[in-house]
Amino acid sequence: MWKPMLPTLVDQPPDQSNWVYEVKYDGFRCGIEWTEKNIKLISRNQKDLTNNFPEIIEWCRKQQSTISELLPIFLDGEIAILRTEYQAHFGLLQQRGRLKTKERIEIASQQRPATFMAFDVLKYKNESISTQPLGKRREHLEQICQTLNAYLFQMGRPFNLVKQFNSYEDIEPLVFLHQGEGIVAKKQDSTYMTGKRTEEWLKIKNYRYIQGILTGWDSNNDYFDLVYVKGKDFIPLGKVKNGFQDQDQNTLKTFIQEHGKRKNPSEWQVPASVCLGLKCLDAKDQELREPFFHQFRFDLEPEEVTEERIKEGLAQLPKEVEISKPDKHLFPKVTKRDYVFYLRDVAPILLSRIHNKRLTMIRYPDGIHEHSFYQKHLPDYAPDFIQTVPGDDEDEDILCQDLRSLLWFGNHAALEFHIPFHTIHSEFPDEMVFDLDPPSRKEFSLAVLAAQLIKEMCEHKGFVPFVKTSGKTGLQVHIPLEPKSMTFEKTREFMEAVAKVLVEKYPSEFTIERLKKNRGNRLYVDYIQHAPGKTIVAPYSTRATEEATVATPLYWHEVNEQLDPDMYTIKTVPKRLIELGCPFLQMPNYHA
Template sequence: MATSRRSKTSARARLGTYRAKRDFSLTSEPAPEVPALRSEGGPIFVVHKHDATRLHYDLRLEIDGVLVSWAIPKGPSHDPADKRLAVQTEDHPLAYASFEGRIPEGAYGAGDSLLWEEGTFDTVPSGQASEQLARGRLHVVLHGQKLEGGWHLIRTRPVSKKAQWLCFKAKDGTERPGYDVTVEHPESVKSGQSATRGPVRRTRRTTTQRAAPRPARASRSSRAKGKVRTPEALLAKVFPPMLATLAQVEATADADWRFEVKYDGFRAIAALQGGSIALQSRSGNDLSLRFPAIFRALESLGEHEGVVDGEIVALDPKGRSRFQLLGKGVEERFVIFDLLWLDGEDVRALPLEERRARLERLLARVKPPLAIAEQVEGSAKQSLAQARRRGLEGVMAKRVGSPYTPGRGADWLKLKVQANQEVAIVGFTPMANERPELGSLLVAVREGDTWRYAGKVGTGYSTKTRRELRELLTRDVVKKPPVKDAPLVRDALHNEDAFWVKPRYVAQVAFTEWTDDGRLRHPSFQGLRTDKRPEECVREKPRSTPVRATRGPHRRTGTKVRQGKRAAGRTAVARKQTTRASRPVAPVVLTHGERVLFPEKGLTKADVFAYFRDVAPFMVPALEGRPLTLQQWPRGVGEPGFFRQGVQGTPDWLTTVCIHHEARSLPHVVVDRPESLLWLANQSALTLHVWSSRVAHLEAPDWVVFDLDPGPAGTFDDLIQLATSLRRYLERLELTSVPKTSGKRGLHVLVPIAPGHTYEQARAFAHKAFEALAIEHPELATTERSKARRQGRLYLDAEQNAWGKTVVAPYSLRALPHAPVSTPLAWSEVTPRLDPKRFTLDTVRRRLDKVGDLFTPALAGGQMLPSA
């Protein structure tokens, strides 16, 4: 145990050289304090293909809390006789294991760095990495996709403060003399990219060369806040991008819309700054290597500082975008449809039509491969009919007056002519002719924390594609199917079971419709999507209800004073208003980021700020429109914190609502954008408590809350037993429910309900359910309010369902030493094996990548409570 503590203590000190060599406002490499995604299979290893001063391969092994690193100029060899030089470099943080991208010019190590290999490792004998490193003789066994088996690392002598080692293959039966893995497999295991580009050498301009145009001068407010130093940093300010919702024509009935061609390609965001360009996918992957012509074309806009949003497409002979043609040598274009930033100004809050006008002026003189998105005239039905006649995928409907809002919402709608769906590949069948080819793909979509089988995809492949997919997927074969209720799929010729694989790749398929049992009808393969993660593949269900015509979330109306109902001795709502007209959102600047808020884990205010930024796409939809009560710990969780309902001194753009309580009116924060969460993080507001109703209907809750807390005498096993019984009770009433941890010892169960219910109805239903629970488990729980009569049993309190009562927000932090998070669950997780302590600031982001947002059903509404 003492050795473990020393290792953790020294890890931060060992990253001092790494930090000193890098300017993290310039490079997108992770800072030492960035939390890492933890592996469950043992210590990790990675290899980066790094095109810096010269192309080389960086081997990194997880030892004592850091990635110990060696630069191997020629890369690893499978020939034991080939002893290759390995120069030990500075230790890297564990978060570097997932890094891939371009390190910009002017930064240490400038050039492309691809994640060429990843996996786990151990030593021979097992578990001696730290001791072998100290002796200078490592014998490691790698378990990767390209590197499998033993390698030796032997230290020879120190040179210029960097130790020289030799790296060579062990004779263990996995050696392959004459095989060059770097030639056979040059691609990244993360993005699939192979080519790399080293640092750009800028030549001195002679008198005959024309001076490069100077960037447009930033606004005074932009200069006052500090200039953005790199295009990558500029992209970070506006991420994540805005997303559209699949819909039917009927959804456009009650609002004004503009229509554009829907393009079928790769979503891309480009930033221009100081003559430098950044081109990234929706998930933040660098696209400059994959689309070099488009990257170079963006330099024509170099006199501006800006961020544009668009789609990279490949065109067929009729000029229509076709996803399956990308990378096949046909004409490719970057079709730009929105503007997020221009010459020092964040323009996302401007109305759609104003952003479009500025975009048209910006792109007035561009030539292919750059283009502006084509607008389609007419109504939704007319626009879709045009798309059908022209053989297009569909049209995008964008609400007039709407701002650019990160995340998925109803201001952008996808209206499709032909259905397509992103699916995770979970298996394959072989070709029946004994050739090493794929016969069909087995695909699935994500449902909560499980995979739902979606059918076989047998058409749409070339012979070359069938061979490549067979070779690609064979590496990931697993014994058990990853999908629930997996069907028995057999090869008709050999009567063999299908091959199931780990869900690692995403395919796009076209299809006609979904069958009643959740299968794709007539699916056809269109290509792999390297810009999407398998966990993002959820079944798209088109919206049919109209989007309400509003003036946009950033244009709020004035006050309407009305008398509300009485609830629990107070005025329910006497006045409801926003405190000020909304203004464009300024970037939220982190202050005192080094301040430690969780001393036991060493987590700082910067860590909390980064966490809120990353989970904003999941938290904002849950919090939007709901008044908040805050718990703040400005000096850290080891010192006393305080509650706040009313807030003062808020920035002009932050939405607040004034609510009249029993004796006074208080302005409450309302989160309606990611910047609101970042502002709260900068106030050290770790725990957010939300109302069950929204500002627009404060007297009508959106859910019934069941708060289960074992109390000082209860056990967690008792709590699980009660929660399971509550679920059965609700299912008998055909009511869907969503569980989540409280972040401490308890559980919350939410039952989403349709608009129109009152708090009185919600409370009465909760009372009835709790009474049934107390009757079923008289030894465990009671609804008795008197503590003297509870006799140590768990108190079932339905009074949380009252006006003004709050519940801890999903994904909110709690002020305990291990930084726990109130985390939505799947009911399959609510078992005696459940450990709420596992859900922390360090782990929840990786969980979201894996299972997605399990809280979404709590926002669905639509359920009617049974009458008493």
């Protein structure tokens, strides 16, 4: 009977050299028992999860003949619903785990599939290998994944290999950027100790640091009640019990007994006056996830522990970035604070698309209704961490290579990010992009038709197209390219041919006429813009519109007559990413 080996929680990574590091995914610990005749998912508590995750089982069954020579095997891993390569969403997985009927499970498995993230193997070719050192077991696991053609990570596939890092310094920035649950450190020579919590494996959680105001205590269970300020009201934040030294806990109890009053024999209330610093994984729906007391915050008054302060702690902003004038409105209903928090949320995906590309920004220092300007060169007052490359003139062109750079630009009201079609390391395009521009919002259905036709033609030629809203009135079809597979000249020939076919078949709907006054009510199929030095709006960039709309990647089944591009805004896109994921993460050249 399998019982998992468990890591010990620590605050700091080990300082020895014989350790490796893996992302800790926020999911269900699970084993796969895979034989010639059967595939079974087993939870850490011996519950059979086989019927709960049919997408994983189905994928494994399709590989049965491929892996037959290595069977039977037993794999250890985590079932997760991924938001990005390094972040899972536990809430969605919890909802999935509660589903009971086969029909609802099947629907969920198709709408938001789970993934088995494999990180160990205990049986290989019917031989128990748990006593072999981790390094040797990893070799067997990688052989299994190579045989399954699953060695490299692929978003959307129900089976993936957990990536291993040789240094904490390499993995920690990724976990912070993606706001992952944490990191597991493992001794290279550790054997698999079934059912034991051991210091051969260590876990370091990626805690968020927030504050709360003490308002109560339950003497039966030693939980302390916390609130925060919203407007003129105190709103419940959650409860905390762990992390106190005996002296700190006794001090709080004494304070509550001297200054509070009993609600009943075990529960006490106290006026909101003491602020506590906490660390936790999340704070949502009046509940703290894995909270620990961190320190007393005598430097704070209760009225300073606001909803905005809580959100900022949960956002995990880099220490180099401070939001100036956070309440200034950049959009009619969006403050600078809101905007920076939005950028923090989409940063793992947005950065993956603009990395190593010269950046052109449109800045609106006083909001979208005031003066704006383009910026592609580094301003004199920019911090040293922002990277540049030589431009066409004496000025340096801006790159946005990391989270702190992105949020610094956001704090300086860069509301639109535009990027070229190639990186700084290549003169070859890494994608083709058709920009489908209807004459106005009311002709948006023409963009839907054009996108569907371009998809059909591209797939006929062996390409895999993706689509996003432009953030304004149109759609943009992205076709990723293999490195150095096509020059700009060749892409121009292909795109021109596609555009002319559209115009020939639908002359009343589409045009390639560059002058607006000559287009009438036809949609402009823009392929001219796909050229060296030209740019396109980046996925998840906002646009300077009243609604704070976003250039949003879509699934193709969403591209239909009911599609409303105005529904994708700063307010709605983060929730969409949680519930549906990002289709652009499935691009062949995506690396985050």
